Amino acid sequence: MERVLIIGGGAAGMTAASWIRRLAPNMKVTVLESTSMVSHAPCGVPYFLEGLFDDPKLFMTYEPSFFIQKRGIDLRVNAKVREIDVSSRVAKIGDENETVEFDYLIIATGSIPSEIKTDGKDKVFFVHHPAHAEELRKALWSLEKIAVIGGGILGVETSEALVSKGKKVVMIHHGSRPLNRMLDDDMASFISPKIARDLDMRLSESVLEVRNGGRTVITNKGEYKVDGTVVAIGVKPNSSLVKGQLELGIHGSVVVNDKMETSEKGIYAVGDVAQSTNVITGKPDWVPYAPVANKMGFVAAFNVAGLEKKFPGVVGTMITKYKETQVGKVGLTYEEALKTNMKAVEAKVQHKTRARYYPGSKDIWVKLIAEESSGRVLGAQIVGDEEVLGRLDVLALAMMKGLTVEDLFFMENAYLPAVARVWDPIVLAARKIYAGD
Amino acid sequence: MERVLIIGGGAAGMTAASWIRRLAPNMKVTVLESTSMVSHAPCGVPYFLEGLFDDPKLFMTYEPSFFIQKRGIDLRVNAKVREIDVSSRVAKIGDENETVEFDYLIIATGSIPSEIKTDGKDKVFFVHHPAHAEELRKALWSLEKIAVIGGGILGVETSEALVSKGKKVVMIHHGSRPLNRMLDDDMASFISPKIARDLDMRLSESVLEVRNGGRTVITNKGEYKVDGTVVAIGVKPNSSLVKGQLELGIHGSVVVNDKMETSEKGIYAVGDVAQSTNVITGKPDWVPYAPVANKMGFVAAFNVAGLEKKFPGVVGTMITKYKETQVGKVGLTYEEALKTNMKAVEAKVQHKTRARYYPGSKDIWVKLIAEESSGRVLGAQIVGDEEVLGRLDVLALAMMKGLTVEDLFFMENAYLPAVARVWDPIVLAARKIYAGD
Incomplete structure (x- = not known):
């Protein structure tokens, strides 16, 4: 019986797992997920912060028991992979040095928030994994004045959530307009004033460091005293486990071909950790985005199961x-x-x-x-x-x-x-x- | 100076007129419109009946004076064409036998409602031209119980409008489900009960004739006594002016090539009166639909102006x-x-x-x-x-x-x-x- 190991139980990983079980019922599929949540949706965290729903289970499309019982997946939650040896095809889990051997590996470790220079993290927050959403919400709701560093999608969504909860928000963004990776100047002008109406929006301002455990933000233009700081300056591929073993590309994402196979035969990477090709420019691109992740998982599953499918690339929706x-x-x-x-x-x-x-x-x-x-x-x-x-x-x-x-x-x-x-x-x-x- | 005559000032006709003026300022463009309204939108009539707006001028994208003054179009409203002679390139208008000569002709006469056998039209109504919307609304609002014949788009939209004005509606439809040209049985089941909740919906029932000037509807299954009858059984191409002179196709629509040119060189047809090709089947099709009409007008204009553009066909949205x-x-x-x-x-x-x-x-x-x-x-x-x-x-x-x-x-x-x-x-x-x- 061939053994497939999937590291990461998010959208891409669980899609891959489910399709392999369907396409190749004779393969054993093990998924190792470091948190307690699977098939989760980080995109929902800002709405949870806004108080639009209260049950964190809603972050999951399906709960772990569904995948285990209905889909026959050997899913292990709270299973943190400490090390992977790609060439000898072994993963080590947790502190006990438990090992899992595999014939095929799918790396679906997602992305992690980019960090900023701080002297402590007491009141520094990241809006990222749904598994930490309850704790995050409790902490943020207890504050009055909050700095949000970053004016991209996550910065804007988080700011909206906090403003709607009555928080005083200062949003500090290095770009000259909010959402500057999405909008040219002229288009940004139709949304920027609406944001500026509700909060203190600081543009073209770079954060140098965060001090007092998140209570002071030092920028190239001044200093802000706040009760806490949300760092929303973007994410990066969570590829440290395979660094040095597989070819890495943009921002350290794992290089794959159109079958989602890495530089090593039988080793695949899908979702936020994987690089892709931009259809418009023909050049490598990196798009951490749930609909893309799901389809990458789907394509990898078919190829692992010996049925060829090709991922066509990304356009950056x-x-x-x-x-x-x-x-x-x-x-x-x-x-x-x-x-x-x-x-x-x-x-x-x-x-x-x-x-x-x-x-x-x-x-x-x-x-x-x-x-x-x-x-x-x-x-x-x-x-x-x-x-x-x-x-x-x-x-x-x-x-x-x-x-x-x-x-x-x-x-x-x-x-x-x-x-x-x-x-x-x-x-x-x-x-x-x-x-x- | 070359003379272009356009018959019909609806969406297709006015789009063609405007683009010809733009592309070939040396051409004289005359538009003959039989009503007082141009660039009008029949799709809005049900919402006017519903009372969502009251100003009939809103049916027009632009008023006649705009086209005359700003776009330099020789637009004549209330100018009914009595006869066209395609080969000698002359149109006769009204009772006075006024004639208009042309080098190019664009037929944009639209569609007219299909009729039903009646013994009088006192209380028989058609939901069609915006120019008659005020009169129609006044008449329908004064009635209590109304039969709507037809359960296609227009029948359903008209029924909704009348129901929302508190009218008792019996909708009589020959099909086994409402909107049967849009939806298969399974999909119709998601909308049909919502309609049936508000009105008396009679399906698989054919109207044989309407009597008492619209107060009695006789079907193959029974008889309905009402205060008036709306006939919404579809439209047909308004091509009678060119019958016998140009090749006609489906339902009598005017056959055109992908330049919107008819069987006669220099004579074009656009909008609801024109036939087109279905991209999916590759066969002739007839799609009376404003977005299609506008683009046909656009294509005809380019070709009249000597600049080639091709209409790609229809998919029937x-x-x-x-x-x-x-x-x-x-x-x-x-x-x-x-x-x-x-x-x-x-x-x-x-x-x-x-x-x-x-x-x-x-x-x-x-x-x-x-x-x-x-x-x-x-x-x-x-x-x-x-x-x-x-x-x-x-x-x-x-x-x-x-x-x-x-x-x-x-x-x-x-x-x-x-x-x-x-x-x-x-x-x-x-x-x-x-x-x-």
Whole structure:
């Protein structure tokens, strides 16, 4: 009986485990998860902080018993892997030096928060693993004034949660605008003032260090006295277990081919720990994102089971919201496109979400970026108060398949006065590039 | 100076007129519109009946003066064309035998409601042209019990409007389920009970005739005494002006090539009056639908102006709603797919619109139909209480470009707990066909 070891029971790991059991019932599948939670969703932690739900079990799609009993997976929670020896195919667990041997290995160890220089961590917090969400919430709810370091997706979502709980928030961001990896300047201007209304937003300001165990934040522009500090400056691949044994790429993510196989035959990496290829640029990219992680797990499972499937790469879909306003991005921003060797053009449309005569219409802005020579869509940004999600999916699919602004223009878009206008903003933005207006 | 005559000032006609003026400022563009309204939106009439707005001017994207003054179009409203002579390139208007000569003609005469056998029209109503909406609303609001003949999109939307105004409605539909051209039986079961809760829904019942000027409806199963009858059994191409002069196709729609040119050189047809090609079946199709009409007008304009553009065909996107529930379809139903020579498979997913832990989650059902041999997507149906529009657009784009369930599975879908789940229902339905589960 062939033995598959999966390290990490998050989205990617449990997807891989479940599919291997289904495709190759004769394989033994062991999953080692360092926390008590599996198939969990870190994306939900800000909403837990906001108090939108109270039961941490809801973070899990399924509880461990489901995977063990219904899917026949040898799932072990609270099982921290101390060491892996890729060449001799052995993992060591915990302090007792228990070992697990394997024929195939799937590394699904996810990502870990990037840290910042501190003199202690008493009141320094990271919004990351659902397993620690209860403890985190209790701590943050007890504070009054909180510094949030970082104005990317996690920084903005965490700030929103804290503001809605009545906290005084100072959000300190090194970028010149919030969500700067998602939005160009012009698009950020539609969301930035809404955030600034609720909190003390400090832009173009770099944190040098955090002192007093999280009660003082020192930046290049000044000093903030707070009750605690949330560090939300991003995540990095949790690849330390295989460092030196496997080829690593961007930010230390594990290099894989389109079967999710690493530089070592039979060793796979999936989810936030794995590198991928950007479909638009053709270059290596690293996208820690649950829908990507799940599909990587799926692809690895098929290949481990001897059935070939290929992962097509990533386009970098991102979406977040601040209060009622949703913000999305796929592909390259115009700023990013300028750094490639492609000549890019952009078009922006301000629109409404419903027919002129239909009550409740909301604002929506769509920006498209395309390659000038071919019209191929390189990127898109949407800021709007409703109907953002599906439009982003349209753009994600278009970029994944190399479609052009002509293709988007001729999309036979759905039109219902209650939720759309006859000229969809995507179609209008595509038309601006395709036909000059 | 070359003269372009456009008959019909609806979406397709005014789009064509505006683009020709832009692309070829040296051409004279005359538009003859039989009513007082231009660039109007018949799709809004049910919402006007519902009382969601009161100003009929809102039916128009722009008023006539805008097109005349800002766009330099020779637009004549209340100008009914009595006769066209395609070969000698002359149109005759009104009773005075005024003539308009042209070098290019664009027929954009739209569609007209299908009629039913009646002994008088005193209380027989059609929900169609916005120019008659005020009169229609006044008449219908004065009635108590109303028969709506037809359970397609217009029948359902009109019934909703009347029910919400407190009218007693009997909806009589020849099909075995409402919206039967959009939904297979299984999908219709998610919306049908909601409609039946509010009104007397009679299915599989055919109207034989309407008597007493609209006060009695005789069907194959019985007789209904009402205060008035709305006939909503569909529309047909308004092509009588060119019958015998141009080649006609499905339901009498005008046959065009991919430049929107008819069988006669220099004579174009666009919008509801024009036939098109179904991208999925490769066969002629007829899709009266505003987003299609606009793009046909756009394509015709480029070709009239000597700049080639091609219309890629249609996939048959449809969307409507009943109360809070949206219903959409693209491509073929499974029932329709069975009638082609392709072997089709289907998959259905019942899902929720938000993360488990996020409040306010709604139901959504997605059904996909694909060609078994290739995995090419042939059709899709969605019923859901939010986030339906954009998902339909994804499917419309996929079908327009001949994409497969594999492509849909690997779409890097947007995921935000407040408006989505990590496994999108489209991705899950695609996976069922692509990977068997």
